Amino acid sequence: MKMIIKVKQVVFFFISALILVFAPKVCYAEKVTVDLVWKFPQPGWLEMEVRQGVYQLSYDNVKTNLQAGENLKIGQSGLAVFVYQNQNLSVLDKPLIRFTTQNNGIFRVREPGKDWISYRGNLVVTKEGLNWKLANTLDSEDYLKGVVPVEMSNAWAAKGFEALKAQAVAARTYLLKNMDANGRITDSPDIHQAYWGKTVEGEASRAVDATQGEILVDSESGQAISIYYSSHNGGFSEEAQHVWQNSDPHYVSQPDPFSDGVGGYVNHWRFWVAADVLGNSFGLSTVKDVNLKRYLSGRVYEVELIDWLGQKKTVTGGEFVRKFYPYGRELSQDSFLGRLFQVDYFLPKPLRDTLHDSPIFPIRNGYAVTGPDVSLFNSSNGGLTEQPREVGLFVFDGRGWGHGVGMSQWGAYNMAMKGYTYTSILSFYYKNSDLARI
Secondary structure, three states, X not given: OEEEEEEOOXXXXXXXXXXXXXXOOOOOOOEEEEEOOOOOOOOOOEEEEEEEOOEEEEEOOEEEEEOOOOEEEEEEEOOEEEEEEOXXXXXXXXXXXXXXXXXXXXXXXXXXXXXXXXXXXXXXXXXXXXXXXXXXXXXXXXXXXXXXXXXOOHHHHHHHHHHHHHHHHHHHHHHHHHOOOOOEEEOOOOOOOOOOHHHHOOOHHHHHHXXXXXXXXXXXXXXXXXXXXXXXXXXXXXXXXXHHOOOOOOOOOOEOHHHOOOOHHHOOEEEEEEHHHHHHHOOOOOEEEEEEEEOOOOEEEEEEEEEOOOOEEEEEHHHXXXXXXXXXXXXXXXXXXXXXXXXXXXXXXXXXXXXOOEOOEOEEOOEEOOOOEHHHEEEOOOEEOOOOOOOOEEEEEEOOEOOOEOEXXXXXXXXXXOOOOHHHHHHHHOOOEEEEEO
């Protein structure tokens, strides 16, 4: 049995009351192993250096200690793999290298020519095909110090420290629910939650310490809940089953006034695309009509495209967004960022020589100062064509970035700036749940 802090469900305009109750035991590993697949996806060579403490380097039958400032290189040539340390080159019989500390050590690692990334704890390097695989083992609370400032920002501590505390609780709960039976998780935001090690530690570490051991549990079972959060919900949260098909009582679709007006371009973005480009993207000719089907939140779950030949194509809202999402490109107000959007169509006009009323072209006195001929326009991220053509333009006005389920990080930040505590933030975004201390 253990004590938990129960978050009383009250109207979110008031600070949540806290009471102590009992709940079933929740298991939480003191250590976590993070597979570094985000920051080191396919490394062929590695360079490592001790930054703090003493590390033991182990490979084959060799064991040696490295002090702060000492380094090594791990590489390969043909079928041979080797360690280069203290001007000694050792060819490995077994491609397994352990880098361990007993005294809160810190090391840094990089691929040649790239930036150093620092980590706490231990590192195991193994070989898989032509690439090395890195696994960082460290204390779970120290792991969170490398997560919270990536998922939010150290800079938010000045005005939104309570939001960082809410993120720390959410990230800790996420870790508990998503690491496997061997205590492993990845550093990739495309798979789990983002982790960037000691490199990003800062003011957010205080939020981790202030909420040490606290997680969100189901009000009835006392078990850790499944945690979802996204950058910005566009002013309206989403139900879990509308994203992952599985119903979850901890998430509802509701207006979120705290996410309105904050977040810059993720609060309101706009994407332009020519009708012929839109058609080509989905195997149609020039598109004439776009019809949307939405959930209560306003998020689009189905898009019907009709071209001028009468052909139709129906795709899911997610498939439509993925077609134009700016993968590998810097995000901006012209990026297509999510399923919460509406669409308008602009017919080509002989006197409409430039693209008006667009965030990418400044407007003065009702006319674009600069901008291409509309007949040359492809899309907001597709550049221009060489030959003009007479086609219309579709403009997609959208709100938010991400799936919109659970905590809106920008909304949480705004709540914190307005004086709400982290318990109030959590109770607003996560329903039927209690705050428990492990």
